[in-house]
Every structure is written in C-alpha cells, then in structure tokens.
Amino acid sequence: MFASLRVRNYRLFFSGQVISNIGTWMQRIAQDWLVFELSGNNPVALGIAVALQFAPTVLLSLWAGVLADRVDKRRLSLFIQSGIALQALVLGLLDTAGVVTLWQVYLLCVVLGVFSALDVPVRQSFVAEMVGRDQIPNAVALNSAVFNMARIVGPAIAGFGITAAGTGWMFLVNAISTLAVIAGLLLMKPDRLVRGRTVPRAKGQLREGLAYVRGRSDLVAVMVLVFFVSTFGITFFTSLAIVARNVFGTAADGYGLLSTLLAVGTFTGSLMAARRGAKRKPNVRLLLIAAGSLGVLETLAAFMPTYLVFGIALIPLGFATITFLNTANALVQTAVSAEMRGRVMGLYVLVLIGGSPIAGPMVGWMATTFGGRSPFSIGGVISVIIAVACAAVLARRGGVTFPGRRLAGLRVLFSRSEPVVELPVERRAAPRRVSARARTAVPTRRAL
Template sequence: MRTGPGADSAPAPSSTASEASEGPATTSMFSSLKNRNYRLFAAGQVVSNTGTWMQRIAQDWLVLTLTGSASAVGITVALQFLPMLLFGLYGGVLADRLPKRPLLLATQFAMAMTGIALAVLTLTGQVQVWHVYLIAFLLGLVTVIDNPARQTFVSEMVGPDQLANAVSLNSANFQSARLVGPAVAGVLITAVGSGYAFLFNGLSFIAPIAALLLMRTSELHRSVRTPRGKGQLREGLNYVSAHPELIWPIVLVGFVGTFGFNFPIWLSAFVDDVYHSGASTYGLLNTLMAVGSLAGALLAARRGTSRLRLMVGAAVVFGVLEVVAAFAPHFWIFAGLLVLIGMFGLTVNVTANSTVQMASDPAVRGRVMSLYMMVFVGGTPVGAPVFGWITDVYGPRIGFAAGGVLSFAGALLVGLMLARAGGLRLKVDLRRGRKHLDFVPRQPAAPEPAGGPDELRESRGGALESTGPAEKLTKVA
C-alpha cells in the first residue's frame, strides 16, 4: 500500500483547503462528516440513492410482471452494466482528464432524465419490456463516466487522511437508502404501480445537483489532471499490472460481482416461485439485506483501515452463507441469513474499494477505479443472464447455491495467490489460548542493504515499510 512521503503526487492543497481539512486522521466512525463539502455531498447522495433503490426494485418487478421470466430480469440487469464492461476504462480516462465536479453535474442530470423517461412511459401505460431494456442500457452508459468520477471525487473533498473513512461512509449512505427505498417502492408498486417510483428517482437527483453547486471549490483538495495524450488507457492497465496489491482485490471483486451479487434475479425468483408472494415481500427481503450491508459499512468506517485478509475472509464467509441460505427450509431463516449476507458482502466491497483507492497514485486513480468498477459491475452482463437461465431451468435454490459456490472458490483462490505473492503461509495452531489460524511469513525477512531496491522507508505512522510489492502485500494483509 502506498504510504509515506511522496506516495501521492497531487499538489498540496491551498491554504483555504488546508484550513478546511480536519487535521490528523481520526478513528471516529463519522469523522469525514466534519468536512462541509463532504456533508453536502453525503446529504445529496442519500436522497438520490433512495430514489435509485426505488427504481431498482420497481424496474425488476416491472420486468417480471411484463414477462414472467427471471431470465428477462437478468437481461435487464446485464444491459444496465454492459456499458461498464465495454467502455469502463474510457470513463476512467475522462475522470482523470476532466474536472470532476462539473463532470458530475452533467452525469447526475443525465441520470435524472432516464428516470423521468421511464416514469412517463409507465404512467401513460405505454411501457414495453424493450423500453426498460433501452433505458437500462442508457443509464449504464452514463454510469461509465459517473462512477469513476464520483469515486475519485471523494479524495478531493476529504483528502488522503480521511479517504478510507469516507469510502466506508459512502457505502453506509448507499445502504441507508437501501433500507428506505425498497420498502417505499414495495408500498408504491402495490398501491399505485411502478411509475411513481421511477418519477421519484428522476426528481431525487435535484438533491445531489444542488449539493455540488453549493460546495466551496476553494476547499477541495484538487489532484493533478492528466493532459490529453496517447496511450493513457494502456498506461493505467500497466500501472495496475505492476502492483499486486491492486490486482488481487480487483480479481476478487470480479468473482464476487459476477457470481455472487445476482440478487435481483434470485430474490425476485424466491418471492415468486418459492414463497408465492408479491412486491411487498420482495421489498422486505431487499431491506433486510440492506440492514446487514449498513452494519458492514459502519463497522468498516469505524475500523478506518483496510486489510486484505479481512477482505478474503469476508468473501469466504459470504460464499458459504449464500449456499446455506439457498437451502433454508423456512422463510424467516432465509430472511435472517440475508442480513448476514449483506454484511459480509458489503465488507468485501468496502475493503477492496478503499484498499485500491489508497494504494493508487492520484494521477491514475480514475483509471484504476474504472478498472475496479468495470470488473465488479461489468461482470454482471456475463453472470446475470447465465444465472437467470440456471434459475429458470433448475430453480432459485440451485441458482443461488451456484453463485455462492463460485464466490467461495474465487475467495480461496485469491487468498492463496495473495499469500504466495506476499511470501506468507497459513499457520494452524489448535492449542488453547492461541490464534488458531494466521498468515505468517514463510521465512524471517533478512534486512536489505542500505540503498537496495527494496530499501525501507518511514510511513506516515512512523512504522517501517518496504517499497517492494511483496512487502507491501505483507503489510496490508
């Protein structure tokens, strides 16, 4: 992980920004909210995220109503994330080149228009499934630019010291909205139909647009913008390939995102085929997952640090829980397990996200995060139709279990590769009072001669850290 002097190539903030920063990093759960710009951003996002979750629930249920097919829900989800798979890296290049605040104003307005368009089609009774497919694809195109710009704008608001905390609070914000959005969407769909959920989502973007306009630009920690040039996309890929502490978290979220996060397919199918219920139950199950996800995000914010072993361990438990939930004999057992699935799934996501952001040079952070998001959500166009087909043919339980097994296998693979790259081995000690499982160095590290390629240097916290890839992995593991 990049720490210590010289780790960030961004220029020092202006005196105004320095005064606005909150001094040394703290470990309080909500420390990033002391920053005025970030408070505005968070307030706008909680309104918009509520609308986003309402639209997600209404969109899935609308497609299921129009077609009666879990595969159609999978196709809708795939189309929404296909642009990230096809064009995600180009979005990262734009995020590194362009000023992020004006870029976000444009993307938020475009996303508002997609919600309003779907609301008009639904409320007038003209909506057909191909309309939903098209709007989902257009929303995905906007997200290609919005996602890396929004992810990297966080560091401009809070600075490097509070970045891990702010990333965790962003996830908590998203999951807080998930507590409200699905429940409200379920009530609205049952009472007046899906159209009003889409309308609320379109209008909800007024809040983040207002927040961006009200920010004090003099207090932003501006990073160096990358000038236009050839080979910038390849430069970002080469940067990631040279850093194992970036590669393996991205690989892990690719496994989990492609195979383990197909919840719109599985939950809608469980509600319809297993529990023979309606939209309100679908909203309830999503809300219960959000309870667990919110708990995971707040715990991550309180920790304030990102450890790769935590990420891998959470992914292993996440896969096991999905398999267990798939064969839960009763509704409330299934519902309770969704809380735990939400908590461990969010822990994987937040830990990987903050690890990748903090280990990236600011000059290429947009491209690194676009690759991260391309792998995380870009795998959905591959996984969603496949798991939609498996769910239709073999039933929701087999589909859900298959996703859990593949997520578990991916976590084990990444854990072994991280241990190998970091020069670690698994130590098993079953004696009472000892740590039963732990990763320890294979051999004691010999001190490097002064001036060697892996010369030790002082980190911000005063601890010694090697600049070599293996030593970085050992430290963050």
C-alpha cells in the same frame, strides 16, 4: 466514525446521496417488477434487463477512468446526474401513461447503464478530492452506509408504493430525488477540493493505467478476487426477485421486505466499516475472510426452508457482502496516486460490474433450469472456492510486498498483524556502489 463529515464539501455530497439513493433503490425495485410484469414473470427477461443495464460498463468504464483523471470531476458529475434524472423521468412518464413496453424498458436500461458507467469511476475518485487521502476509508464506508441505509428504506417504500400507486410513480420519485445530488454539487466550494496534478490529454493514457496495475501484484490480486466474487457470488440483487416470486410466491411487498432484510445486514456492515476505517487502514486478511464468509452464508441461505427463515439469513449475508466490497474499494483507493486514481478506479469498476452482463442472463438461466434457489447455492460455492484459491496463491508465492513487511504465507496472512496495501507509486532502484577498481577495469570479451 463520522470523521470525514467534518469536511463541508463532503457533507453536501453526503446529504444529497442520502436522498438520492433512496430514490435509486425505489427505481431498482420498480424496474425489476415492471420487467417481471411485462414479460409474464420470465426470469430470463429480468436477466436481460440487468445485462443491458450493466453492459455499457464493459465498454466505457476504462475510458471513464481516463476522463476522470483529465477533467473537473465535479462538473462531470453534474452532467452525469442530470442524465440519470432525465432517464428516470422518461421511464416514469411512459409507465404512468400506460404505454410502456418491454423494449422501451430495455432501451432505457442501456441509457441508464451508459450514465452509470461514467458515474461510478468519477464518483469514487471524486471522494478522495473531497476528503483527502487519510480520510478515504472512512468516507468510502460512510458512502456505503448511506447506500445501504437507502436499501432498507427504498425497497420498503417501493414495495408498498408499487402496490398502492404502480411502478411509474417510483421512477418519477427517483428523478426528483436526483436533484438533491445536483444541488449539493452546485453548492460545493471548488477551491477546497484536494486535487492532484491535472493529467493533460495525451495518447496511451489508458495503456499506461493498465500497465500500472499490471505491475502491482497487490492490485492484481484484489482485482481478480473482486471479479469472480462479484460476477458469480454477488448475484442475489438480481435473483432475489426470482426467489420472492417463483420460490415463495410473494407479491411486490414481499420482494421489498427481502431486499430490506438484506439491506439491514449491509447497513450494519457499513457502519462497522466506517468505525474501522476511522481507526486503521484496510488489510488483505479481512478481504479474504469476508469473501469466504460471503460464500458460506450465501450457500446456507439457499437451503432455508421458509420465507421468514430465508429473510433472516439475508442479514448476515448482507454484512459479509458489504464488508468485502468496502474493504476492496478502500484497498484500491489508498494504494494509488492521485494522478492514477481515476484510471485505476475505472478498471476496478470494470471488474466489479463488468461481469453483470454475464451474470444477469446466467442467473435467469440457472433459475429456469435448476430452480429459483440455484443462483444462491452455485454462487456461494464459487465464492468460497475463489477465496480459498486466492489465499493459497498468496501463501504459495510468499505473499505480496507491502511497505516494510511481507505477507509470507497463510500463517502471517491470518495472524494479528494487519498489512496494508499502500504502496508508493514508483520505486526507483538505489544507485549501485561501484569500487574504484571496478570503474577502471577493462571489460572482458565475455562482458562485451
């Protein structure tokens, strides 16, 4: 289960993430609550904050992927983490001084969004350099386990911390926690990184990456599924604050507890993914099942009558969600070459997070118009529909070609075999054998 932790560089990275991710989730809870307070509990204002934070992803993630293929990922990560720490420090100082306003929070959301848009493709592709291709699924799952362990601890601390000391101190704690990641990056040994061929600066590299993905039907299928599920289904990270305050009437600690219960499911799912990743490679069947399960569980959660039952329903929902996200991430990373990984991950991040500028205001509008539970019910139904549609398309088209086998319809898709998305970068056509007679034949007028 912990095979990738045998690599020293990855252990340093992993240790820093354990500390930093707790601070990240403390800031996430504090930021949502601060926006709620400054706006008079307005769901639309919360949606705008989310949109502003993720809007830079639409503009920068593809470019960040190109940059990740060109430059030293470790040094670039140092710059990005320093910027994230500075953003948290400024927001914390403004809040603790009592001078923070809603427009300042919005502006700092954009700043954080810019650094995050650069961070995710670089960090995702950097994992492969730390552990090597064979350990990617295990390392991705362990990263997710750390992230979701922090989602258990961080919101719980933030909920009581906000009540006791206010939101400002949560931002300052996050700024300090980011130093753990910076320290880990500085202590790494660059000569032990498994680096691919350096991609020199040239024109058309972004178009080259897009064309590469467009020519890979397996990658296209994963990208389409991830976009629709993440945009319309995985919106409960935003809508949870709305449900906590406007549906069940709880304070910050109640919101923190709901986030913790959701994180219990995601953390458990991450550990299962780490165990699975150490034994076998990811498969499309699991991805589709996880997407459909996510939609069903989210729809059911929308109709839970009490705060306690709703919170319990978040645990299996979190499990299905992280299974879907981990499987998609590992499928993409193991399917591409090292020279293309940064650009492909930039596109993956775009489809994963790029819908958030739409989803944020959409969630606020749905909660205002149809009630606080509606983002769960509507998002769940859409997730089920897209999962079924993708499965039907794969069956109709005869499946996607994989090394040595095909996904030929739903019968094979849901059979015990586990096809793996791990295609070679290029396939050159074998030279055709031409007979001596054909070589000497005179071409006809029709052939000319």
